[in-house]
Amino acid sequence: MSQATTLARPYARAIFMLAKEVGSLKDVSEALAFSAQAVSVPHLADMLDDPRVSVAQLLDLISHPEAPESVRGFFSVLSENGRLPLLPEIYALFEALRAESEHVVRANITSAEPLSAESLKSLTDALKKRFGGDVEVQTAVDASLIGGAVIDAGDVVIDGSVRNKLARLNANLAN
Structure with a gap:
């Protein structure tokens, strides 16, 4: 098991529980998929650690336009903890939890x-x-x-x- 997966697991569980609680598994899944793909783009990935780019700018770049507000808040937490690069792993774990629950x-x-x-x-x-x-x-x-x-x-x-x-x-x- 990779370190990235280990680090991503609690975040994936947290966003899954939140999405399940408010009944928006599909919407959160789409938002996470969009953002996981966005942070995988090399140019954008370089911006994740650039101090000249504000958190708000980053969130605008990686967030799906129709993402629930809870997802944007989740991304803020990830950003504060330096975990935005984990989004692909978080998304994969979220999807596994979603498939299991469904x-x-x-x-x-x-x-x-x-x-x-x-x-x-x-x-x-x-x-x-x-x-x-x-x-x-x-x-x-x-x-x-x-x-x-x-x-x-x-x-x-x-x-x-x-x-x-x-x-x-x-x-x-x-x-």
Whole structure:
């Protein structure tokens, strides 16, 4: 676990609890996503430590125009503590907390070739059945898998790639 994640965790929990309390998980999520992306821009990231840039100017630069006032206050606290660079980690942890509270499983499907809409729907339906709830799927393509796919859904990894099957066959033949 990285130090940034460790530092970001209490902030993510705090903003999550606040957002849940006022019923604005979606709005806060959008605001955090915008700001996490903003502080990742190299030129803007350099400004985070520039004493010539006021806190108000920074907040104007990184805040989503429609962000709830609570988020702007949260960013002020982050700024006072020198934690604005942690926004990408805070956002990722916030989204994990949000998914858990909404009983949504996030799955990454990496396949050797782009999946057809029919294959993706079939895999998504199977994952919904396996996890007993909603599933958000992201896809990626990795030709080194040779064929098949790898599904990473948090604690569960299903490796149905040809590369993995060949590696297991090779290990079995070597023994």
